[in-house]
Amino acid sequence: MQTIPHFINGEHVSDAERFAPVYNPATGAQEKQVVLASTAQVEDAIAAAAGALPGWRATSLAKRTAIFFRVRQLIEERKGELAAILTSEHGKVLSDAEGEINRGLENIEFATGLSHMLKGERAEQVSSGVDVHSSRQPVGVVACITPFNFPAMVPLWMIGSALACGNTVLLKPSEKDPSSAVFIAELFAEAGLPSGVLNVVQGDKEAVDAILDSQEVKAISFVGSTPIAQSIYARAAERGKRVQALGGAKNHMVVLPDADLSMAADAAINAAYGSAGERCMAVSVVVAVGSIADELVEAIAERGRSLVIGAGTDATSQMGPLITREHRDKVAGYVAGAANEGATVVLDGREHAFDSDGFFIGVSLIDHVKPGMRVYDDEIFGPVLSVVRVDTYDEAVALTNANEFGNGVAIFTRDGGAARQFEFEIEAGMVGVNVPIPVPVGSFSFGGWKNSLFGDTHMYGPDSIRFYTRGKVVTTRWPDPAQSTIDLGFPQVD
Numbered sequence: 479m480q481t482i483p484h485f486i487n488g489e490h491v492s493d494a495e496r497f498a499p500v501y502n503p504a505t506g507a508q509e510k511q512v513v514l515a516s517t518a519q520v521e522d523a524i525a526a527a528a529g530a531l532p533g534w535r536a537t538s539l540a541k542r543t544a545i546f547f548r549v550r551q552l553i554e555e556r557k558g559e560l561a562a563i564l565t566s567e568h569g570k571v572l573s574d575a576e577g578e579i580n581r582g583l584e585n586i587e588f589a590t591g592l593s594h595m596l597k598g599e600r601a602e603q604v605s606s607g608v609d610v611h612s613s614r615q616p617v618g619v620v621a622c623i624t625p626f627n628f629p630a631m632v633p634l635w636m637i638g639s640a641l642a643c644g645n646t647v648l649l650k651p652s653e654k655d656p657s658s659a660v661f662i663a664e665l666f667a668e669a670g671l672p673s674g675v676l677n678v679v680q681g682d683k684e685a686v687d688a689i690l691d692s693q694e695v696k697a698i699s700f701v702g703s704t705p706i707a708q709s710i711y712a713r714a715a716e717r718g719k720r721v722q723a724l725g726g727a728k729n730h731m732v733v734l735p736d737a738d739l740s741m742a743a744d745a746a747i748n749a750a751y752g753s754a755g756e757r758c759m760a761v762s763v764v765v766a767v768g769s770i771a772d773e774l775v776e777a778i779a780e781r782g783r784s785l786v787i788g789a790g791t792d793a794t795s796q797m798g799p800l801i802t803r804e805h806r807d808k809v810a811g812y813v814a815g816a817a818n819e820g821a822t823v824v825l826d827g828r829e830h831a832f833d834s835d836g837f838f839i840g841v842s843l844i845d846h847v848k849p850g851m852r853v854y855d856d857e858i859f860g861p862v863l864s865v866v867r868v869d870t871y872d873e874a875v876a877l878t879n880a881n882e883f884g885n886g887v888a889i890f891t892r893d894g895g896a897a898r899q900f901e902f903e904i905e906a907g908m909v910g911v912n913v914p915i916p917v918p919v920g921s922f923s924f925g926g927w928k929n930s931l932f933g934d935t936h937m938y939g940p941d942s943i944r945f946y947t948r949g950k951v952v953t954t955r956w957p958d959p960a961q962s963t964i965d966l967g968f969p970q971v972d
């Protein structure tokens with residue numbers, strides 16, 4: 479059985495006392511195992527990153543930039559292989575895996591502009607004969623802890639800017655689909671990134687705890703579920719680290735009565751069931767406003783019935799399996815519970831029979847859902863779409879704003895004024911107007927509000943430059959030594 483190693487200081491390391499199984503979700507078979515780092519191995523990797531820091535932060539911006547151009551080219555050339563790895567361990571269909579890689583590459587493209595991003599400011603003659611300039615310097619060793627659902631894109635969200643800013647990195651991918659992180663680190667090495675600058679440590683809670691307890695790790699970027707995000711934020715902040723911890727979501731898509739219902743139904747299908755709903759920006763609640771609900775639910779149901787579910791390697795499949803058997807069973811439990819709670823199960827994903835041991839479930843559409851039902855309150859993270867019916871726009875906004883999460887939100891309407899008002903008053907970090915999955919392009923930053931993000935800065939884009947650097951301000955004067963005097967007063971500008 480293939481063993482997926484760490485990648486530390488430019489070397490593959492397979493020594494381990496503990497391993498975790500890695501499944502092919504389409505077959506249900508365990509095809510690989512991954513090493514799980516001990517505390518001592520994490521400390522070795524941190525030492526490698528710390529050792530590489532002085533050299534990397536002194537590497538010219540021009541040389542760093544050249545590496546990003548090369549790695550972008552290498553990932554482009556090897557995209558098919560990387561997508562195949564994603565599909566074999568995550569289950570998503572190949573076209574979706576390629577889409578994930580393309581969105582991740584935006585962050586490498588952003589990193590090629592690092593010499594522009596790292597420019598400071600300068601003001602001449604702020605006081606007589608005094609000039610001031612600012613610069614941004616790396617924070618040091620940065621740890622990136624990533625979830626299973628985007629095993630290539632989320633690491634690329636983080637490591638592009640972290641490395642560009644002159645930090646060295648410890649990447650701890652999800653143990654459920656760990657190969658792509660090693661593949662990406664190998665491509666960085668091939669592109670000329672020095673050993674120790676980007677290290678991959680495989681592991682679980684033990685590895686994360688060792689990262690959080692290390693004095694040497696100065697900043698943590700985390701993406702995962704809300705309870706873990708919250709605890710990592712608290713523990714890292716307590717130890718004086720800089721931390722951004724992105725959590726879960728329950729993304730609402732508000733459909734106003736004037737919307738094109740056919741377009742809205744297409745969008746709901748794509749955003750709810752793409753990647754089997756295992757996206758932090760998936761739409762999991764449609765809020766139908768006014769009299770359109772019956773027609774909209776029927777339009778979504780009609781499309782949902784004809785979706786093709788199967789192995790991600792089959793080009794005809796539109797949706798693949800879930801990540802694990804346990805997760806599939808948990809999702810099925812939510813659908814079972816919805817009817818008991820008084821909702822109407824329009825499409826029941828459990829009815830789909832698959833003559834395979836893979837972790838498949840069909841798509842579910844649940845109508846007449848209300849807050850207080852588990853199917854509404856919890857992040858399900860599967861192909862389950864709830865419909866909440868409300869009478870007015872104001873009720874739709876109040877419902878959405880009352881939700882504990884505030885990651886993405888969308889409005890479907892032909893009314894520009896309504897869309898503008900929605901944008902103004904909705905409490906979420908990313909808003910789509912007739913765009914169901916408003917993941918910002920790489921030149922902007924990604925992040926939610928409320929329980930979807932713990933910390934101050936959003937991820938990738940301009941916010942990432944602030945997160946991965948420390949500001950320094952230098953005040954300079956070159957006075958004539960002959961005019962030097964003693965003055966114990968606090969320096970004033972003049």
Ligand code: NAD
Pocket residue numbers: 623624625626627628632650651652653681682683686687701702703704706707724725726727757758857859885926930
């Ligand atoms: P998860 O929280 O289980 O795991 C995330 C990471 O934390 C993994 O690397 C895992 O090994 C580690 N981890 C797990 N349990 C831990 C513990 N007890 N202590 C320390 N570390 C631990 O999340 P997941 O199931 O891999 O990913 C799905 C979740 O991620 C969903 O909630 C989804 O909404 C969220 N997500 C959010 C975003 C976003 O941008 N807000 C993006 C993608 C995924």
